[in-house]
Amino acid sequence: GAGVSQSPRYKVAKRGQDVALRCDPISGHVSLFWYQQALGQGPEFLTYFQNEAQLDKSGLPSDRFFAERPEGSVSTLKIQRTQQEDSAVYLCASSPGRMGAEAFFGQGTRLTVV
Amino acid sequence: GNSVTQMEGPVTLSEEAFLTINCTYTATGYPSLFWYVQYPGEGLQLLLKATKADDKGSNKGFEATYRKETTSFHLEKGSVQVSDSAVYFCALSRTSGSRLTFGEGTQLTVNP
Numbered sequence: 001g002a003g004v005s006q007s008p009r010y011k012v013a014k015r016g017q018d019v020a021l022r023c024d025p026i027s028g029h030v031s032l033f034w035y036q037q038a039l040g041q042g043p044e045f046l047t048y049f050q051n052e053a054q055l056d057k058s059g060l061p062s063d064r065f066f067a068e069r070p071e072g073s074v075s076t077l078k079i080q081r082t083q084q085e086d087s088a089v090y091l092c093a094s095s096p097g098r099m100g101a102e103a104f105f106g107q108g109t110r111l112t113v114v
Numbered sequence: 115g116n117s118v119t120q121m122e123g124p125v126t127l128s129e130e131a132f133l134t135i136n137c138t139y140t141a142t143g144y145p146s147l148f149w150y151v152q153y154p155g156e157g158l159q160l161l162l163k164a165t166k167a168d169d170k171g172s173n174k175g176f177e178a179t180y181r182k183e184t185t186s187f188h189l190e191k192g193s194v195q196v197s198d199s200a201v202y203f204c205a206l207s208r209t210s211g212s213r214l215t216f217g218e219g220t221q222l223t224v225n226p
Contacts, residue, residue: 043214
């Protein structure tokens, strides 16, 4: 595709519900990042994939958060038993993986937990 | 750990005014520095970057210089336009292409 695509754009979940957020990176991009952006704040790193390997998950806030990229392309961020503090915009970014290469961001998924 | 601090916003200017958005950072070694922009309803876009001390990044009339001695990367533009209205984020990464650490963002509104 032309850019990084995220779906859904908006998600409302009841507290305790599980959600899955999808990211379609730019074709051929090796690196994929997930960030969480709370209202009025800058994005915070969650996790990083190089192809299908999750090389860094140090930013995941709890064991309720899980991310996968099984075939090295599409990635899914799953949040189990959502809580109100999970309400945020979740951003996905991909890059070719070369040193100095720019990361391209999707428009994000706005998650609201009620 | 790494951190980025931006000047508090929001910032409101008249068209053709001079813009400065301050950014300072804390990091070990020599990080790469970035400014990203988020226009209403759009995703984050890279505006400019600098990868070593004294480098100047520039794009669309915006400039920022990597100052190691003051650990700063202030964004400037000589004459802003209404179309520059957006949220601006300063960011760093340990190496260019790796995970980013962002500042809080600064909302800029330019009035005609």
